[in-house]
Amino acid sequence: MGLFWGSSKGSSYSDQRQAPAASTTGGGDNSDNIISEDLAQYLETRESQLSNREFKALLRRQSANAEASKQAVESSNGVTGEENDFLSMIQAKGPQAGTELSAGETAAQAQVEIPKLPTVISTANSMKKPKEYQNFEFDKYRRENDEKEVVLTNCSEIQHAFYDCLGRQKIWERVTAVARLDSDECTKLADFFMACTEIQKKAFLTFDYATLETVDEMKVASRKVDKVFSNAFHSVDEIRDKEKYMNYTKELRREREDFYAKFNK
Known part of the structure; x- marks a missing residue:
């Protein structure tokens, strides 16, 4: 391996950055792990666009939606497994892309409305008085x-x-x-x-x-x-x-x- 690096043309490639530790399986060609210098520099300077406040709000929102989905599934008696999966998918859905929590908005307020299944009481109330x-x-x-x-x-x-x-x-x-x-x-x-x-x-x-x-x-x-x-x-x-x-x-x-x-x- 050392001979290979020493025999490279131009400036010594051993001084250049190698790809991040991404091991290959099966002993494949090591040239697959090498990325260009400009790409490596871009990855080093690239920072997350998500601020700490937004990241924490995202975690709170996901936790609240997951808890609400769990409670809805437990309270829906007599619902089949396929319907439970469908309700879980709807209830755990977060806000649409591009929407953010305001400074005074809580996770519960940002939670999407959970569809309610008809019950005996709601059906009776909807009938004629x-x-x-x-x-x-x-x-x-x-x-x-x-x-x-x-x-x-x-x-x-x-x-x-x-x-x-x-x-x-x-x-x-x-x-x-x-x-x-x-x-x-x-x-x-x-x-x-x-x-x-x-x-x-x-x-x-x-x-x-x-x-x-x-x-x-x-x-x-x-x-x-x-x-x-x-x-x-x-x-x-x-x-x-x-x-x-x-x-x-x-x-x-x-x-x-x-x-x-x-x-x-």
Whole structure:
């Protein structure tokens, strides 16, 4: 080796710098370990561009991210190994390149936000609240039980009796009644049904049925209107009786006042 260095041309290469101690394996050619003089001088004068403050901040940030990643993995019950690896990779990720900690910023503040997995509580909170379910049920009930529908329901017994009468009545009996301009049973039931719908429409107006706010209020109002009508009238002739009709209006007023007091109207 010494002979080789002594036989070099030009200035003695033994005075020049050799490559840093980078041993070769397998006894390869030593010329691979020799670098140029200008490169060696560059490496000697080259200093790290990372200041002590930045280096310490980097260590704190990496430690905080690693600890947060560990806690997130431990707290995620029932998560598969692949999901744990993916979460660890996201949670341990530091700030983007080019960003530095300010003088008053801590490592915890610089930590990236950790994505949260859905839990039983968070899923329940995101669902509809009881009040929203109540409003849904009320809207559905109002659509299916508007004033017209409720009146037909309350007068359905009279309507059924009228259809049953038509099924039992013979054709010649109806023709004879019309010819005599007389009101037969079926005609009276038809008039009773029509009177029932008209009277109960007005009764629901007195209860302000269209402005009621709960299903319970609507059901109670419907029952009261039907009860007062059924107790007061049993035929169309009773509706035409002025005294019976006056008694009906008085009872309806009492039931309305009781309704208002019960629901603080």
